[in-house]
Amino acid sequence: MPKVMCLAIPMRIASIEGDEAEAEVGGVVRRVSIALTPEAKVGEYVLLHTGYAIGVIDEAEAKETLKLLEEIASFSEIS
Amino acid sequence: MKFLDEYQNSELATKLAHRIANHSTKPIRLMEFCGGHTHAIMRHGIRQLVPATVEMRAGPGCPVCVTATTDLDKAIALAWLPNVTITTFGDMMRVPGSYSSLQRTKAEGADVRVVYSTIDAMEIARENPKKSVIFIGIGFETTAPTIAASIIKAQQGGIENFHVLSCLKLTPPVMKALLDSGEVKLDGIICPGHVSVIIGSRPYEFIPADYGVACVISGFEPIDILLCVGKLVEQIEAGQPKVEIAYRRGVKPQGNRKALELMGEVFQIDGANWRGIGIVPQSGLKINQKYEHFDAAKVFSGLLRCARNDKPVREPKGCRCGDILRGVATPFECHLFGKVCTPEKPVGPCMVSSEGACAAYYQYGSPESSGKI
Ligand code: SF4
Numbered sequence: 001m002p003k004v005m006c007l008a009i010p011m012r013i014a015s016i017e018g019d020e021a022e023a024e025v026g027g028v029v030r031r032v033s034i035a036l037t038p039e040a041k042v043g044e045y046v047l048l049h050t051g052y053a054i055g056v057i058d059e060a061e062a063k064e065t066l067k068l069l070e071e072i073a074s075f076s077e078i079s
Numbered sequence: 080m081k082f083l084d085e086y087q088n089s090e091l092a093t094k095l096a097h098r099i100a101n102h103s104t105k106p107i108r109l110m111e112f113c114g115g116h117t118h119a120i121m122r123h124g125i126r127q128l129v130p131a132t133v134e135m136r137a138g139p140g141c142p143v144c145v146t147a148t149t150d151l152d153k154a155i156a157l158a159w160l161p162n163v164t165i166t167t168f169g170d171m172m173r174v175p176g177s178y179s180s181l182q183r184t185k186a187e188g189a190d191v192r193v194v195y196s197t198i199d200a201m202e203i204a205r206e207n208p209k210k211s212v213i214f215i216g217i218g219f220e221t222t223a224p225t226i227a228a229s230i231i232k233a234q235q236g237g238i239e240n241f242h243v244l245s246c247l248k249l250t251p252p253v254m255k256a257l258l259d260s261g262e263v264k265l266d267g268i269i270c271p272g273h274v275s276v277i278i279g280s281r282p283y284e285f286i287p288a289d290y291g292v293a294c295v296i297s298g299f300e301p302i303d304i305l306l307c308v309g310k311l312v313e314q315i316e317a318g319q320p321k322v323e324i325a326y327r328r329g330v331k332p333q334g335n336r337k338a339l340e341l342m343g344e345v346f347q348i349d350g351a352n353w354r355g356i357g358i359v360p361q362s363g364l365k366i367n368q369k370y371e372h373f374d375a376a377k378v379f380s381g382l383l384r385c386a387r388n389d390k391p392v393r394e395p396k397g398c399r400c401g402d403i404l405r406g407v408a409t410p411f412e413c414h415l416f417g418k419v420c421t422p423e424k425p426v427g428p429c430m431v432s433s434e435g436a437c438a439a440y441y442q443y444g445s446p447e448s449s450g451k452i
Contacts, residue, residue: 008221008273010082026080033198035228036338045082047276047329050168051196052225055276055335057082062328066085069302072098073091 008047086300095305100130103312108134113271114141114434121443123301139404142218143170143432147352150246151176158189166200167215169193174428177393197229204241213375216243221273223247224338227345242375251282252362258290263406267293267311272326279334287320298326355401398427410440
């Protein structure tokens with residue numbers, strides 16, 4: 001678990017039970033609270049901070065950013 | 080790991096750094112508000128990767144570091160009250176108060192326990208109904224909703240022996256205080272990623288509007304930070320400061336509605352005392368009347384007054400944490416840095432906390448060290 005307090009790590013929601021969920025990262029499973037992210041669904045990634053999922057990661061936005069990064073990478077190769 | 084590895088590619092980092100260098104024509108100064116960013120910037124050598132025109136300064140975003148000595152003294156005084164258990168994040172243990180630390184207080188026999196989450200603190204309260212379990216509530220908007228959620232949960236579960244000493248602080252008001260003071264001239268701010276997951280991008284809008292300072296919200300991986308610096312340089316070069324999100328997979332303009340709602344339910348805005356900065360109006364959160372039976376400052380106020388004996392507050396001698404938190408100095412400018420003050424024998428909180436600027440500079444940086452991811 002991160003020592004740095006304001007960090008939050010991306011974990012995949014494996015199962016949900018009420019306002020709690022099992023979340024997984026790198027083979028480690030943790031019980032987390034989803035009281036702050038009631039919209040979280042199984043299979044989605046959440047940002048975990050001190051035992052709470054504080055936000056759901058937006059996969060579509062992540063893909064957009066990666067596309068932009070790829071463009072930057074290929075563009076700088078030409079120049 | 081997904082959502083981490085793809086933002087750590089060193090080849091791409093070099094390309095992004097080149098792009099920044101190509102766009103940057105004039106010297107600028109950026110502040111990274113968040114201690115987590117300072118840590119990542121030092122760890123990945125980003126100060127050396129960016130062109131010499133871009134200066135980076137650490138800011139006040141280390142929750143342990145900005146906790147006022149008087150609040151720490153209060154926590155220590157609470158620890159000595161009969162039947163009290165103190166629960167705290169681990170980083171707080173070694174921070175020096177005026178006369179002691181929580182770690183020393185524990186060694187001397189008080190019941191002080193490190194927890195990873197408020198959920199653990201609440202569990203301790205549930206298992207020890209005869210004890211008053213007090214959680215030392217430090218942190219910013221990232222942590223505040225987790226504390227709010229735990230207070231609501233304790234209320235629902237009838238856990239009446241759970242209490243919180245709120246030292247919670249708010250980001251935009253302290254940014255305003257730093258800009259108003261004019262002590263450090265800034266061109267842009269690397270806005271905190273996880274604070275912004277909660278509050279969104281709108282609360283920063285007064286900064287470009289009123290101060291002409293560019294604001295970009297960043298994630299914590301090296302590629303995230305370089306993307307953010309690139310956007311800041313572009314805005315500043317174009318003379319068009321605004322608020323942008325360079326961490327779109329995590330941050331929405333409106334933030335996390337549920338988290339904001341729970342914060343609003345439990346807390347009210349109040350002045351807060353910041354180490355090195357002083358009292359900043361409207362920059363903190365206190366527990367409101369409806370939940371005051373969870374508020375350690377209220378519940379134990381009488382006992383606290385007796386226990387503290389009104390001994391004067393003392394700051395560590397020669398420590399420049401205050402200047403560092405205000406962005407006025409870098410850790411290298413403190414005479415004690417690395418000589419008298421090291422992570423093994425820290426003098427001030429900025430060397431104790433893993434988010435503290437002094438700890439990050441000590442661990443990863445010498446002024447000459449070269450950048451690598
Ligand atoms: S190096 Fe140590 S003494 Fe100097 S400012 Fe940092 S924490 Fe304080």
